[in-house]
Amino acid sequence: MMVTVRQPVRIQFKVKRSEFIADLFPVQSRSEVEAVLRTRKKEHPKARHICWAYRLYHPESVVEYGSDAGEPSGTAGTPILHQLQRRNLVQCGLTVVRYFGGIKLGIRGLIDAYGQAAANAVDAAQCVRFVPVTQGLLMAPFRHIGDLNRIVSNLEGRIVQDLSGETIRWKVAIPDQVLEDFSRKIGEIPNTRWEKIEQA
Incomplete structure (x- = not known):
């Protein structure tokens, strides 16, 4: 392990x-x-x-x-x-x-x-x-903040950094084993984007 x-x-x-x-x-x-x-x-x-x-x-x-x-x-x-x-x-x-x-x-x-x-x-x-995670940037209008918080929390992800300005911009870490489920749920929320961050 x-x-x-x-x-x-x-x-x-x-x-x-x-x-x-x-x-x-x-x-x-x-x-x-x-x-x-x-x-x-x-x-x-x-x-x-x-x-x-x-x-x-x-x-x-x-x-x-x-x-x-x-x-x-x-x-x-x-x-x-x-x-x-x-x-x-x-x-x-x-x-x-x-x-x-x-x-x-x-x-x-x-x-x-x-x-x-x-x-x-x-x-x-x-x-x-150690639980392998994928980090990415989650972007959405503020009206979706409740739904996004719930999705990240329910899948045992975490907000690594809050970069929000006029819209939500969160750097989040999502466990690899639920990444497909996370991507699907995010895709169901209008005007919401998820971009993976490549680790150097």
């Missing part, structure tokens, strides 16, 4: 005076991962390394990647990614910031330290069952 996280988790961990800060966080796309990485670099301008990994669900497969970010090949990104795989986590990323403490850890030491920092964050997280 795939799981995900709703809230970010931060764990600090020290090995031979090197400090590791692991952050597990929910994301929906590669572009969101990149935005988090930019934030981490601003938060930790003096850090020696900011290594990371992510796993994203797609209907055909799980897209995953780990980066050593300058550490020796295979010593950081792979052990971080392994911890996400261990719990079958998706729609999340994990960064591990390292502040060098003056003592070299060696290849084995780096693998163990990055893996342990990532494991600590994953084990501290409150995981929930």
Whole structure:
């Protein structure tokens, strides 16, 4: 069973005076991962390394990647990614910031330290069952707001973002298993459109 996280988790961990800060966080796309990485670099301008990994669900497969970010090949990104795989986590990323403490850890030491920092964050997280969803933009006149609220709620969807102005413009997430039913019901409401959003 795939799981995900709703809230970010931060764990600090020290090995031979090197400090590791692991952050597990929910994301929906590669572009969101990149935005988090930019934030981490601003938060930790003096850090020696900011290594990371992510796993994203797609209907055909799980897209995953780990980066050593300058550490020796295979010593950081792979052990971080392994911890996400261990719990079958998706729609999340994990960064591990390292502040060098003056003592070299060696290849084995780096693998163990990055893996342990990532494991600590994953084990501290409150995981929930992952339900695949499709996000899209729902557009309609305001006179249909009651019907649209009822449809989204009854199908266990959620309004991700309200972009309404003169008309309803909701970014909504609908469980894939009821997407066909959702599209049919939306199609029965006059002057209402539903456009899927492709995740980057």
